Amino acid sequence: MARVVVDVMLKPEILDPQGKAVHGALPRLGFSGVTDVRQGKRFELEVETADEATLAEIEKMAETLLANTVIEDFVVRVEDEASAK
């Protein structure tokens, strides 16, 4: 078994009101030094094997459903076996 992670983030030029809200909350809680926050989504896909064909298929899934490429970018990566357990 392998775990493939798809990270989806709003494109840099798209306003992220949720990230802004989190950013605004940090100083109120006494945390300083954070100059910006962007909030995204992480998908964990469990697959039999993370071979080339599977990854190509997951790229297609990300493009079709997981991300809206009009406003979002995505990155597909295989998580190493140890952390997948």
Place this chain on the structure above:
Amino acid sequence: MKIGVVTFPGTLDDVDASRAVTIGGNEAVALWHGDHDLKGVDAVVLPGGFSFGDYLRCGAISRFSPVMTEVIEAAHKGMPVLGICNGFQILTEAHLLPGALIRNDHRKFVCRDQKLRIENNATAWTSAYAKDQEITVVLKNGEGSYVADVETLDMLEGEGRVVARYLDVNPNGSLRDIAGITNERGNVVGLMPHPEHAVEELCGPGTEGLGFFTSLAASVFA
């Protein structure tokens, strides 16, 4: 004319939309998201609400509902399709309309009577209005901020495809005050405000939303 109103799980405004269709002089036909069937309708309304709980992204799951295969095919052939609020989000997710709707810039749900200017009265859904007519209808959304890249915005404005623009107040941070747009052909219209809630004097801010539901008949009899 027979106008189909699609119900998805989580749709809220299908009953109001059907009522507006009837008041507008057309026959409302209930369509179910899970059916590969448009029941022979002449046009389709995708009403507002929170289909599939807005999971993943607003409209992202509904866009793949069985009925959408038929809606998309019919839209490409020229059938009039109106997406209101969540329906607008579904139309952008289905790539029938460009751009996307994201969370309001001020992060709060907004519910107000909203003034609009109908800038394009040549679409299947706006022909009952005069060009640049100002109307007031209900607006209610949490993720109604229209965004698109600069080239797309310039293209929409250059081709006169901005159907409606917010007046007085930009309620959600939409780029260039865009409240509604149409496709190249003018048969598909997406609108964030709710004309179906402004069709009777008894409730809502008046009857100025009715034009969206009388335009189809007007365009046929014209």
